[in-house]
Amino acid sequence: MNPPVTTSQPSASKPSLAGLTMAELAEKLVAVGVEPKKAKMRAEQLWRWIYHYGVTDFSAMTNVAKELRATLAQHYTLARPEIVTQQLSTDGTRKWLIRLGPGTEAEAVFIPGVGRAGALCVSSQVGCTLNCTFCHTGTQKLVRNLTAQEIVAQVMIARDALGEWPTQERPLNDGDRQLTNIVFMGMGEPLYNLDNVDAAIDVISDGDGISISRRRITVSTAGVAPKIAELGERTGAMLAISLHATNDALRNQLVPLNKKYDLEELFAAIRAYPQLSNAKRVTFEYVMLKGVNDSLPEAKALVKLLAGIPAKINLIPFNPWPGTQYECSDWDTIERFAEVLNRAGYSSPIRTPRGRDILAACGQLRSESVKQRASERLKAEAAQ
Numbered sequence: 028m029n030p031p032v033t034t035s036q037p038s039a040s041k042p043s044l045a046g047l048t049m050a051e052l053a054e055k056l057v058a059v060g061v062e063p064k065k066a067k068m069r070a071e072q073l074w075r076w077i078y079h080y081g082v083t084d085f086s087a088m089t090n091v092a093k094e095l096r097a098t099l100a101q102h103y104t105l106a107r108p109e110i111v112t113q114q115l116s117t118d119g120t121r122k123w124l125i126r127l128g129p130g131t132e133a134e135a136v137f138i139p140g141v142g143r144a145g146a147l148c149v150s151s152q153v154g155c156t157l158n159c160t161f162c163h164t165g166t167q168k169l170v171r172n173l174t175a176q177e178i179v180a181q182v183m184i185a186r187d188a189l190g191e192w193p194t195q196e197r198p199l200n201d202g203d204r205q206l207t208n209i210v211f212m213g214m215g216e217p218l219y220n221l222d223n224v225d226a227a228i229d230v231i232s233d234g235d236g237i238s239i240s241r242r243r244i245t246v247s248t249a250g251v252a253p254k255i256a257e258l259g260e261r262t263g264a265m266l267a268i269s270l271h272a273t274n275d276a277l278r279n280q281l282v283p284l285n286k287k288y289d290l291e292e293l294f295a296a297i298r299a300y301p302q303l304s305n306a307k308r309v310t311f312e313y314v315m316l317k318g319v320n321d322s323l324p325e326a327k328a329l330v331k332l333l334a335g336i337p338a339k340i341n342l343i344p345f346n347p348w349p350g351t352q353y354e355c356s357d358w359d360t361i362e363r364f365a366e367v368l369n370r371a372g373y374s375s376p377i378r379t380p381r382g383r384d385i386l387a388a389c390g391q392l393r394s395e396s397v398k399q400r401a402s403e404r405l406k407a408e409a410a411q
């Protein structure tokens with residue numbers, strides 16, 4: 028093996044290989060002296076340790092040459108990003124606030140009893156640019172795209188916490204797992220970060236690694252119409268649309284992105300989503316806002332709007348957050364709304380609010396760290 032070409036760094040700043048794509052892994056190997064011709068094969072070897080077994084130490088990679096393991100350990104780690112807080116709700120929901128860099132934090136939420144066994148709701152951006160008026164994330168100023176590595180790391184952190192990496196002695200398979208589904212319904216608009224979302228889905232769905240099938244990965248969008256077909260073609264993921272209104276006037280208010288891509292354009296894009304069928308339906312999310320979008324005529328308008336689309340509808344009771352102008356619809360109202368949809372043949376489960384006690388419910392994700400840091404700064408200034 029050639030001598031490493033990068034100079035060794037202090038351990039605190041060693042980059043982690045956990046979360047990288049196959050191509051990135053190969054690059055990292057070449058950077059420490061692995062012959063380019065052999066880099067792909069070596070990367071595949073590491074892949075299985077990193078993503079199938081979830082190891083956090085190069086020394087566990089028993090079929091990798093000792094010398095290479097030592098070189099890797101000298102330059103890299105397999106560390107996950109720092110977990111700032113981890114909260115467990117009384118209903119089993121878990122929320123992690125993850126530090127991705129100084130002042131950059133994102134949240135991921137594990138929700139038991141969703142999908143085949145449980146779903147991890149991942150963030151695709153820190154903050155969000157869309158400013159949907161009922162969503163807490165939209166009130167956060169700081170915004171940046173997450174890298175594919177940072178998206179994959181959320182899944183790895185959840186697997187760590189749930190203890191779901193197989194070992195030689197305990198070959199876990201899908202039937203034994205709690206985390207079976209991934210939903211891109213955390214912070215951010217995934218279609219504004221499609222390259223990284225796509226790369227992350229490649230890693231998460233790879234059968235030699237984390238192996239969560241593309242059919243169990245759902246990407247939710249507020250309606251970036253021109254990117255919808257591309258999402259389907261590139262990722263093969265399931266599509267979810269945050270609809271929330273059945274006419275442009277109201278949707279313009281709730282989801283301002285509608286002013287750019289109106290319902291007509293959005294629905295043309297949805298109808299063109301690749302491979303739609305009864306086995307591969309679009310999920311429509313509809314947040315129930317008291318006196319705003321919850322009338323029976325609106326339920327009927329929704330049925331009309333979805334005509335001909337293989338669809339399921341998720342009615343989401345609005346989750347209030349400090350300072351919001353909205354209230355959640357009454358339970359009776361939600362049930363009557365659902366009844367109209369059911370009669371029209373749509374399965375329309377009312378999504379039970381989960382993790383409310385830890386502010387982990389839909390649309391409540393918003394890192395408080397910006398505020399906290401400001402107060403820390405003030406304290407520090409006062410101390411001087």
Ligand code: SAH
Pocket residue numbers: 159161162163211212213214215216217247248249250267268269312314343344345346347348389390391
């Ligand atoms: N930007 C994407 C991904 C975020 S998903 C999208 O809009 O689809 C977050 C889901 O939670 C969306 O359906 C969103 O409309 C919903 N949501 C946001 N705030 C909410 C709240 N306070 N109560 C209930 N659902 C909310």
